[in-house]
Amino acid sequence: xxxxxxxxxxxxxxxxxxxxxxxxxxxxxxxxxxxxxxxxxxxxxxxxxxxxxxxxxxxxxxxxxxxxxxxxxxxxxxxxxxxxxxxxxxxxxxxxxxxxxxxxxxxxxxxxxxxxxxxxxxxxxxxxxxxxxxxxxxxxxxxxxxxxxxxxxxxxxxxxxxxxxxxxxxxxxxxxxxxxxxxxxxxxxxxxxxxxxxxxxxxxxxxxxxxxxxxxxxxxxxxxxxxxxxxxxxxxxxxxxxxxxxxxxxxxxxxxxxxxxxxxxxxxxxxxxxxxxxxxxxxxxxxxxxxxxxx
Amino acid sequence: xxxxxxxxxxxxxxxxxxxxxxxxxxxxxxxxxxxxxxxxxxxxxxxxxxxxxxxxxxxxxxxxxxxxxxxxxxxxxxxxxxxxxxxxxxxxxxxxxxxxxxxxxxxxxxxxxxxxxxxxxxxxxxxxxxxxxxxxxxxxxxxxxxxxxxxxxxxxxxxxxxxxxxxxxxxxxxxxxxxxxxxxxxxxxxxxxxxxxxxxxxxxxxxxxxxxxxxxxxxxxxxxxxxxxxxxxxxxxxxxxxxxxxxxxxxxxxxxxxxxxxxxxxxxxxxxxxxxxxxxxxxxxxxxxxxxxxxxxxxxxxxxxxxxxxxxxxxxxxxxxxxxxxxxxxxxxxxxxxxxxxxxxxxxxxxxxxxxxxxxxxxxxxxx
Amino acid sequence: xxxxxxxxxxxxxxxxxxxxxxxxxxxxxxxxxxxxxxxxxxxxxxxxxxxxxxxxxxxxxxxxxxxxxxxxxxxxxxxxxxxxxxxxxxxxxxxxxxxxxxxxxxxxxxxxxxxxxxxxxxxxxxxxxxxxxxxxxxxxxxxxxxxxxxxxxxxxxxxxxxxxxxxxxxxxxxxxxxxxxxxxxxxxxxxxxxxxxxxxxxxxxxxxxxxxxxxxxxxxxxxxxxxxxxxxxxxxxxxxxxxxxxxxxxxxxxxxxxxxxxxxxxxxxxxxxxxxxxxxxxxxxxxxxxx
Numbered sequence: 001x002x003x004x005x006x007x008x009x010x011x012x013x014x015x016x017x018x019x020x021x022x023x024x025x026x027x028x029x030x031x032x033x034x035x036x037x038x039x040x041x042x043x044x045x046x047x048x049x050x051x052x053x054x055x056x057x058x059x060x061x062x063x064x065x066x067x068x069x070x071x072x073x074x075x076x077x078x079x080x081x082x083x084x085x086x087x088x089x090x091x092x093x094x095x096x097x098x099x100x101x102x103x104x105x106x107x108x109x110x111x112x113x114x115x116x117x118x119x120x121x122x123x124x125x126x127x128x129x130x131x132x133x134x135x136x137x138x139x140x141x142x143x144x145x146x147x148x149x150x151x152x153x154x155x156x157x158x159x160x161x162x163x164x165x166x167x168x169x170x171x172x173x174x175x176x177x178x179x180x181x182x183x184x185x186x187x188x189x190x191x192x193x194x195x196x197x198x199x200x201x202x203x204x205x206x207x208x209x210x211x212x213x214x215x216x217x218x219x220x221x222x223x224x225x226x227x228x229x230x231x232x233x234x235x236x237x238x239x240x241x242x243x244x245x246x247x248x249x250x251x252x253x254x255x256x257x258x259x260x261x262x263x264x265x266x267x268x269x270x271x272x273x274x275x276x277x278x279x280x281x282x283x284x285x286x287x288x289x290x291x292x293x294x295x
Numbered sequence: 296x297x298x299x300x301x302x303x304x305x306x307x308x309x310x311x312x313x314x315x316x317x318x319x320x321x322x323x324x325x326x327x328x329x330x331x332x333x334x335x336x337x338x339x340x341x342x343x344x345x346x347x348x349x350x351x352x353x354x355x356x357x358x359x360x361x362x363x364x365x366x367x368x369x370x371x372x373x374x375x376x377x378x379x380x381x382x383x384x385x386x387x388x389x390x391x392x393x394x395x396x397x398x399x400x401x402x403x404x405x406x407x408x409x410x411x412x413x414x415x416x417x418x419x420x421x422x423x424x425x426x427x428x429x430x431x432x433x434x435x436x437x438x439x440x441x442x443x444x445x446x447x448x449x450x451x452x453x454x455x456x457x458x459x460x461x462x463x464x465x466x467x468x469x470x471x472x473x474x475x476x477x478x479x480x481x482x483x484x485x486x487x488x489x490x491x492x493x494x495x496x497x498x499x500x501x502x503x504x505x506x507x508x509x510x511x512x513x514x515x516x517x518x519x520x521x522x523x524x525x526x527x528x529x530x531x532x533x534x535x536x537x538x539x540x541x542x543x544x545x546x547x548x549x550x551x552x553x554x555x556x557x558x559x560x561x562x563x564x565x566x567x568x569x570x571x572x573x574x575x576x577x578x579x580x581x582x583x584x585x586x587x588x589x590x591x592x593x594x595x596x597x598x599x600x601x602x603x604x605x606x607x608x609x610x611x612x613x614x615x616x617x618x619x620x621x622x623x624x625x626x627x628x629x630x631x632x633x634x635x636x637x638x639x640x641x642x643x644x645x646x647x648x649x650x651x652x653x654x655x656x657x658x659x660x661x662x663x
Numbered sequence: 664x665x666x667x668x669x670x671x672x673x674x675x676x677x678x679x680x681x682x683x684x685x686x687x688x689x690x691x692x693x694x695x696x697x698x699x700x701x702x703x704x705x706x707x708x709x710x711x712x713x714x715x716x717x718x719x720x721x722x723x724x725x726x727x728x729x730x731x732x733x734x735x736x737x738x739x740x741x742x743x744x745x746x747x748x749x750x751x752x753x754x755x756x757x758x759x760x761x762x763x764x765x766x767x768x769x770x771x772x773x774x775x776x777x778x779x780x781x782x783x784x785x786x787x788x789x790x791x792x793x794x795x796x797x798x799x800x801x802x803x804x805x806x807x808x809x810x811x812x813x814x815x816x817x818x819x820x821x822x823x824x825x826x827x828x829x830x831x832x833x834x835x836x837x838x839x840x841x842x843x844x845x846x847x848x849x850x851x852x853x854x855x856x857x858x859x860x861x862x863x864x865x866x867x868x869x870x871x872x873x874x875x876x877x878x879x880x881x882x883x884x885x886x887x888x889x890x891x892x893x894x895x896x897x898x899x900x901x902x903x904x905x906x907x908x909x910x911x912x913x914x915x916x917x918x919x920x921x922x923x924x925x926x927x928x929x930x931x932x933x934x935x936x937x938x939x940x941x942x943x944x945x946x947x948x949x950x951x952x953x954x
Contacts, residue, residue, distance in 0.1 A: 002375055002378065002379035002405075003375045003376045003378070003379040003380050004379075006371070006372060006375040006376075006379075007372075010368075010372070031755050031758075031759075078934070078937060078938065081937070081938065082937050084753075084754055084755060085694065085695050085754045085755055085758050086892070086937065088695070088755065088758060089695070089888065089892065089933070089937075090933075090934060090937050092885075092930075093889075093930035093931075093933045093934050093937075094930075094934070096885075096926060096927060096930045097927045097930050097931060097934075100923070100924065100926065100927035101927075103458060103923070104458070104485070104921075104923045104924065104927075106463065111458070111463055112458050112459045112460050112462075112463055113393075113416070113418070113460045113463055113464055114367070114393060114396070114460065116396045116397075116418055116422070200368075204367065204368060204371055204397055205397075205400050206367055206393075206396050206397040206400075207367075208367060208393055208460070210366060210367070210393070211366075211367065211368055218762055218766075221759075225759060247372065247376075250361065250373075250376060255323075258774065259324075259362060260323070260324035260325070260362055260364055261324060261770045261771075261773050261774035262774070264766055264767075264769075264770035264773075265767055265770045265771060265774070267766060268763045268764065268765070268766030268767030268768075268770060269763065269767050270763070271759060271760065271762060271763025271766070272743060272760050272763035272764055272767065275747065275752070275756050275757075275759050275760035275763065276743065276746060276747060276760065279752065279756050287756065288753055288755045288756050288759070289751075289752070289753045289756065324773070324778060325778055326778065328777060328778040328779065329777070329778070329779040332777075455922075458923050484921045484922045484923070485921065485922060485923040486922045486923065487922070487923060487925070487926065489876070489878050489879075489881070489882065490882065490922070490925065490926075491869075491873035491874070491879070492670070492673075492674060492873065492925075493922070494666070494670040494673070495666075495667060495670045495914045495917045495918050495922070496917065496922050498666035498667055498670060499918055501666070515779065515780035515874070515876075518780075518874075519780075519873050519874060522788060522873075523873075525788045525790065526788060526789065526790060526791050526798065526800050527666070527791060527798045528790050528791060528793075528798050543779065543780070546782065546786075547780060547782050547874060549784065549785065549786030549787060549788060550786050550787055550788045551788050
């Protein structure tokens, strides 16, 4: 039972991550490989605050969102000058630098030794200590994230995002401040990823930089792509599939040494296969095609 | 997919009462996979020996392996699966400290014993009441090699350590001990686990001409570093870690392995005349066709220790019962030395200084 | 200090060998072929198979391995990228597919050989020869020589051969090239063959220098990508300058900041370039957005 709860909690964390990346990549069309960096910053801010100042959970979460959001703006700014695959590489660069800072700034982040003993969160005097409690907590934030994204996408703001994705020049010509929209989308997405990081840090109670690598970013992106970019529920489906799949492999009787590689092979193969035959993913409405290519 | 989910639920429900289930969380893939595989070989051997003799105190043993990939999150998934789906009262693992630390609170909360054969991080000492290890903390190894450097009158030793929990924490212990003894560290730098180009560090180190270079990492990277050191024409004395003692190190480092001095923080000595050790080495060799090393010995001891205390239990083997038995067992003699836990679930073992002489791991002369 | 220069030269040579192929594929295929790193790794491991398992002599084993890499590169183009191109998939879609291919191929290598370090080197340590105060081993000199020869040959071929002219035609305007009878599919396949072969050579040489692991391809690939972007995708000379710049940044950065900063330094340089001069040192100006 506890194991099933654990998987549900992990799914919840990845739903927050992928839904927020979907806002950036799926709704606005800015493919980013920096999401694990925001996730990590959130986790580290919460962990450091909880460990050093013993500050309340809700304060930690706000600080994590703010700091990660600022970093999001920093990553969003290059999108004004650089586009498409060049932009992907720029986010990649940001991800590598962020990981190195977490890993090498030993006196502050604990470096590769990580931060053990992160306390369980207390909200309004209520300590979340059981797994069920965590599931409820993650579920609440998950629902909140989905609701906010839903509202954003349906609003005039969301329609501008879609316009930027479909035809940036047109959006610009229509008098929209494309630059501000792009940066804002990164701020929102990064802030939400930070929430997932906070959940992760408090739940696992130990974090180290290896959870926030380039490969993790690619994994989150794969959830969005396989689930379906640009749709509300696509990333949710993606998160369920990609989190449950490796866990199922624990039960099919493969030797464990083979299982991890098989998992990677399936996951790499899925990415290729979806790009070839179904670039929209399971439920998506956006297939990462530029304007000219669709004509 | 549906079929597998059903299989999963069925798996959660079943279990034999008379059987002793032992969970094992090892890195079977990823960066530390070679250690995990060694540990698995040893435990497989131990299981076959014990079950052929009727099990642990009459209980047949079943071992369930889970892969941690040396990654904390995967390790947490693995131990949760073992505890809630397989209902194990005891988990052996992990090899690497980061996973042991991440898994510790889960074992603690579920009152399941977590016994690590090789985790060395000093943080594990205070990781919980249900957390045991049969490997001494990094403190012992780092201090021993620093003291050796001091005793040889090395005044200046440069440090090059792997940028992971093991390399970083052991390098810090070395630095502290060595500086406290009056030595100085001209250069101390970290290297990334996946890197292979250490030449610029070596060139930089060469300018200071230290008395020795302490490389704190695993065997593969240490091998590449000593090779590059010798290729640059430097004959600096190299100090290494316990991880160096691996046949693969000799193969990868080639002639450059010669003369590397390292501490062995486990009491395992395959050349020992002790009957228990000889029997282990013989059985291992006949089953796998190669020699066991310290990882194998530690994993074997971890399993046999659990079997030893479990066989003395009259009641059901639960986590609580095992913990009580471990706390009160006194001392147990394994193939890698005597195990006796202190109040933190740590062990103290004598550190042996060794070196590579004529392509063979040998005791360092004058360190007996 | 001389050693620092020598170290930078070795890094630059590896980056150049990987980068030339990556740039060739990028210019005509117009997407980032990340699975190029897998061709690099495959070269090293195929050499392990031919040399160690089949016991072939090293030159023959290396040749067969390079041929395997060429076949691998062409297979990727034919099986994945060409169908995607036929569907007018965007560069981003092809990039994601190439990431998938990279993960797929390196996992296959890891499944077959395990994650531990493997070696084809002999036990004897080849002490480096002294060159102007720095020490270089035979294999390191070979790496530098191979890179120099490969880069010059590619530059020469692009300028003076028929294939080179066709390549440049496709690179500058595929539609116009098609009208004049150049078959862009063939040119792209050629770029994959040459590029993957060079990556294979680089992988073999690196494994002879510092052994091999399934993940060995990622860092050289990333450095090469950065060198290509910084040098500008247009010309081989720009790439050479990019490779030297990146290798120097790695080695000088590592020297002053510590080894753990070697990789991030590369990406800081990249971000600087993307901000200040997105077209690279020698490239042409990028269009901001096309209408």
